[in-house]
Amino acid sequence: MPSHSPQKLHSRRLSNGLPQYSFAAQEKRPRQQPAFSWLVPVIITLPGRQPRTLKCWVINPFALARCGRKRACLLMTCLVLFALYFTFALTQRFGTKEKRWPRPPFVGHPPTLVFRRDDLAKIWLWEIASGHYPSRQPIPLELGLKFIPDNPSLPPRKRPPLAIAYEASPNSLPTNGFGPKRIYLDIQSEYDNIAYPPRPVSGSIADFDIVMEHCDFSQRKFVRDCLEVLRNGAGLDNGKRLRRGNMDDWKYIFLEANGTKPAPIAPREIVSEGSLTSSYFESPDSSGLTKKPGAPWEPPLMLSTSVPVRSHSRLSTPCDADYPRVFHMFWAGPFTDKPYMALLSFLYTQNCGLHDHDSHEHACRPQFWMWINPGPAASVPNPSATEDMFNELKSNPWASPFLHPRFKNVIRFKLWNTTEQLDGIPELKDEWRSLETLFNSGGRVINVPNKDSHAVSPKESDTETARLSMRHEHDDPIHRTGSKSSASYDRLSVILSDMARFILCHRFGGIYLDADTIILRDWEEVWGWKGAFAYRWSRLERYNTAVLHLNKGSALGTFLFRTALKNDLDFHPITVSRYLKEAYLEGLLLRLPDALFDPAWLNTEYLQRDRPLSLTFQKFFDTPMANSAAPQALGFDGFFKGAYSYHFHNFWWKPFDPSRNWPDLGPRFEAGELKAKSSPKVKASLEEGDRRDLDWSTVLKRTFESYIRGERPNMYGEWIKW
Template identity: 65%
Template sequence: MASSSISFSKRPSGQKGRSLPHYNFSAVQEKYHGRIAPWFVSVPLAIPGLRTRRLRFWLPNPRRIHQFSVSRFGRKRGFAVMVFAFAAMVFTTFALAKRFATEEKTWPVFTGDPPTLVFQREDLIGIWKWEISSGHYPSRRRIPEQLGLKTVLDNPALPPRKASLPPKFQAPAGPNAVTTHGIGPRRIYLDIQSQPPNVAYPPRPVPGSIADLDIIMEHCDFSTQKYVRDCLEVLRLGGGLDNGRRLRRNNGKMDDWKYIYLEQPDSANETIPVDASGMDETRPDIITDVARENPDIALTKKRGVEWEVPPIALPEPQRYRSYPSLSTPCDPENPRIFHMFWTGAFTDKPYLALLSFLFTQNTGLHIHDYPEETAACRPKFWLWINPGPAAAVPNPSATRDMFAQLKSSPWASPFLHPRFKDVIQFKLWNTTEQLDGVPELANEWRKRESLFNSGGHVISVPPKKQESNSAASSGTSNGTSEKDKADEDDILKRTGSKSSTSYDRLSVILSDMARFILCHRFGGIYLDADTLFLRDWEELWGWKGAFAYRWSRLEKYNTAVLHLNKGSALGTFLFRTALKNDLDFHPMTVSRYLKEAMLESLLLRLPDALFDSAWLGTEYYQRDRPPQPFFTDFGDFFDTPLASSAGPHALGFDGFFKGAFSYHFHNYWWKPFDPARNWPDLGPQFIAGEQAARASIRAAANAAALAEGKAEIPVDEDDITSDQRDLDWSTVLKRTFEAYIRGERPNMYGEWLSW
């Protein structure tokens, strides 16, 4: 059977089947690496007099009960079943307590996650001061009062305060500082619109423009009951993406939706006395005698480790430089590098991520001879390739082998074209080299028992064993050795996730750590490989603070998008804390690091509407007013439900979460974007790779047919009848990006690729 006949079943319209689970399991599997919670969990209890021994009790696991009940009975009935089970367990516990317990006996108290903190208050205050002085806190969000900061700090990333502040920015009177004193350049907020008659495409962002993420939080924060649909409208209008389709009239109130600004030259700035809303900077500290003797009294240290000593060593704060003060468009302290990490054979997933980058970002490819002096800073895309299994060590010829494989891959070879050399670069990932390049880890990471720890789930890598020649040469009748088959099932030898059952857990765990290493060493923004760009990121580059985004409805981080400043104090904190917590970089664990240290505001948790607009809908939230398109499952991107399958072809790229900066499709590595044309379709310029991909698919289909006793059937892949009648969203986006490379259409800003 040829590739053009491949089809995927769709949910029939109006079908009333078992309701979807409350949680989207593909998203859970992505970060929990496919683990299904066990039915019972062990609870260790201390044995009096034996400090090194624990008595283990096995109790029912609420998470597993919840998963089973919701998937088996649906959301509503499943929730009722779970509540009933919980009530029965509580009733049984108290019944046993009443029957057998005495007044002298007490029941053990179970706590949540153990503490992770290893830094004292003095160090935490030093981290805040360093980040603010370096201009990495361009926000008026309050500093935690519990931090105990006694001085209102100068903030070069904020303009001076106005004489009177809105109530939402006024700090309550108290002994500790919760605001900063803006001494930075003034801001001018832009009204961005396409000007007639050029309204077919939105205008490129103004070079040096900055997104005020405080304003975005006001309109998009799920914690304040803001809808993703409304957030996307604000992002569209404020960013000028509603070109020629502006249906809102500017009656003065629309100024609240202007979230993009330009900084004025320093000469335009004026000095305004600080308005600290009741804070007196010269007032003596108000602190209790107990706190004077022990300033860390309110902090809970990680058990079994000592505080970090000596105090955290930080370099001199970086000098904040506004865009007008730069001598070149690119700030060397804040390089515009997108990082992405990939393991295994190059497929259509990194292929489409790169195409979406070229289609949306200001790469200058519409100009044949890009000028050296320009107002815009060209972003770069560094794709880091881990050539083998996550636990393997690259061989000496790894770089040469990597480029040889990329050149032979139909999906990767187009990006080796000289036209893309200034904006796309392939980098070899070497775990040892990268860890040694992080000063906070270099001298100690080898003392860890394992590098593969995710959320407390540690995967140990045993020493490599010498294989016998007989075992290496033994094979099966079809030419595949027994060793090769075993390697496919061995979690330590997987290279990429080829199906939902062969999930490459080690590579995902390694990527959890890699994103922090890359941003800390080189600066820039990391994105997961299952991410597609949907608009220019110019305004996000201008905002100098660190950020990730929200884990759906939870007040936790998802680091599928991560911005850290190069060599920052925040990065130092994260690496030293992770080192004392067994190198655990799972986003849930990182959330605990920052919360316990009162540093959450330094890594701004943006609403997932900006990067992951479908997530809340897949978990049964905001379905009364969903965004466009309406996904109830991440799989809808690849297999669009029949009832809404007219949308992708009719609306195209402009109808796909317009306003969001990117889309995260959460895993699905094994699902092709375009089942009927599962090859790179980039035109005559890259026809050799296309023909090789078609031949490979045809040969595999014919081999499968012969194995089933069927005759080979020649198939014309370009026959329109072999195509899907209703194109899915993944197919529409792939074919849109490819049309830009073929020269059949401009990019999203109306710019034609110049070869």
């Protein structure tokens, strides 16, 4: 019998997959080692008159020996640590007064909350009593309210609110409406002016609860369907309405009926109402809330008297002083065609009175406040900053037309002073100077060095090195003024604008718009809705504050500023979303669908591809050849009709009209036009001639300019009168 080498003692497999052994001893060797199962049954006897047994499967510790001694010890250690943490978590959850799960410091973002539950309830009640919650959505039970609050901005219900709450959800807490009744309007063009849509009725109000039913992306609603509802309910289809089914639920604009106001009903206790009773009612005011680590609770909140609620029919003047109609916009650096377009769209769409010199009409004229930060975001204005700002605006061809006396009471340029603005916020003025920096965006802090660290010594001031150093200094991120390209983005000004929008709305009231926004229709019914709002961050359940409405001196604003102060003054939209979510205040800042103010965003992020909208941000400035016939054929009337505005998301360096990149506003503003044409880039575009196919951005710019020149009416058929 031939001898076998050691290499041939291993098992071999046949073609059928079965092993083949050289010796019988080799075949029996695996059976000599005891094999333990990973799980073993454990019998537990349940007590009772008829005892029962329960079989539970647990981990067999002896099975760890199959992994080897070192691995077995490591696995056993991990299991013991997990058991200890799980036991500690259960103890914290059910064995203490706090009753909350411990949050590991390395998981997600740290909590931001600094207000107790009773203060959060005060904020809700103040906003509701001031008429800032005209919504039928329920109030979070986590507030611990023991009664149904009266809501002066909602009409009375035909049925008790508590019964309606039980039908909708056993854990919902509605409000008791006692405001004026609502008359929903069927708005259509008049027979003698069928070519243009009618202006919104003065004092009309948008019911955003109805808008949410047709436009909420989280409920699988499409942007194109939302835009149809918006333009149909507002009469923007101007005689081109096609026969559809029943469209009564598309009516989202209403007027408040005249008549006596119902008296408020005495608050009713709900603690004894079964499922509406919450464990928060008997718990301490901090139970169930996750406080910011290392930060003390805010002292008891002292709020002013709530704002008196008055319907439009009871006002002595068309404008309500408590709710000013002011658009705010923040701009840093030289004035360009971007804020120029925002102002033109404002004049083209809003009821500014430019078509009539009579100022006694029964309509409230909105205003546009353009806030100018003349230098870098971290700079301090000099004493003559205001005078210098207006001198620069007069010499700038893009800005000088809006200094014309005809726009005196419509457009106002204002100097932004960070120190003055922060001192104007009562919640910040005594503490903001103790912060290390004002530039915090989403937890990313940018420290601005002292001015002396960049000073150039006298010995090198005349050298080439000093000149190159100063040139580099003006282009570094700290000293930039405006975004000239995608590579030189002015990040500090963007962070400053995140804070500026909240300051302006809290100090003066009104609505803030990002500078890359174009207004597409009259906002009359938006002004009538007294609640605070922003819009949704595309597919995410977060806020985008590119459009922001806060009421002047509101309790919600107090919460936001005090919370931001304890979180290093971070006003990034995603951080603000965390502030409100952790405090159960999201209902007070309504998160409207982005279709209303940013209709191209979902499609840009490759969503709703089964029923898409063809336009994206890049195509707005560079319309593809295959679609380049649409802008000229459809014009302004075919550009996202129904949406209130369009947000093109930056692209500061892309001109709206490459072949005619100057303010083309007619003989009245010829001096600025000639100055703009003297630029080398503009001269080169003049030599090339006009483009045959116009982009969407170009069509909108030339449409707005033709209205200012008096060659066409605005979108509502009104001609400007000089």
